[in-house]
Amino acid sequence: MASGGPENVILPAFLCVPEHQREKAERLIDYCWKLDRTHVRLTVMSREEQESFTPEFPQNRFHSLQAQGVHRAAFRADGPFIWLEADAIPLKPNWAARLSEEYERRGKKFLISSDSNPPFDRVGGIGCYPKETRWLLPQHFPKSSWDLWLIEAVPHLVARTAMIQHSYCVYGSDGFCKDEHRFPRDNPILRKEALIFHRDPHQDLLNGK
Secondary structure (H helix, E strand, C coil), X not given: CCCCECCECCCCEEEEEEHHHHHHHHHHHHHHHHXXXXXXXXXXXXXXXXXXXXXXXXHHHXXXXXXXXXXXXXXXXXXXXXECCCCEXXXXXXXXXXXXXXXXXXXXXEEEECCCCCCCCCCCCCEXXXXXXCCCCCCCCCCCCHHHHHHHHCHHHEEEECCEEECCCEECCCCCEEECCCCCCCHHHCCCCCCEEECCCCCHHHHCC
């Protein structure tokens, strides 16, 4: 990985996952280290912690868990950071340094995927985030998903980049998911400029397929 300096700061990368995703997260951390010696920091949420902040809006439990994970990462970070999920796979060496440079160049609080599927937008939670999260992200999502809240509530704080490719699944004509991607079968969908692909739920890409 490229060395950072005062004018070239590499943002730290974080994973914060529920206990049942620990094994998948650890595989991703090992992959990142072997890829280019990037150290991804892991926090595992206990069952008690998971259950303590979701009962008010149980229908959006997943999105509330994601928000809590971002808050936890922000608490540990000294400044802006790269947020990953266990099925978000870096594709190329030096990905963290290049994303950090793009985040600095764009000058927004959030740097997220350029992909969208209106009106069923799937921007995804993967990206670069500010340290100040409590006033930017709600604790719960009572009316919208994590994806839609970000682009509807704070669009002036959001920049998009093709370096993050978010392709949730194969979409039907109605805009809804038909099938998950599998690799190497679906390798042609990977853009040459993409540094992170989300989501690869089976972690096929970790094996270089």
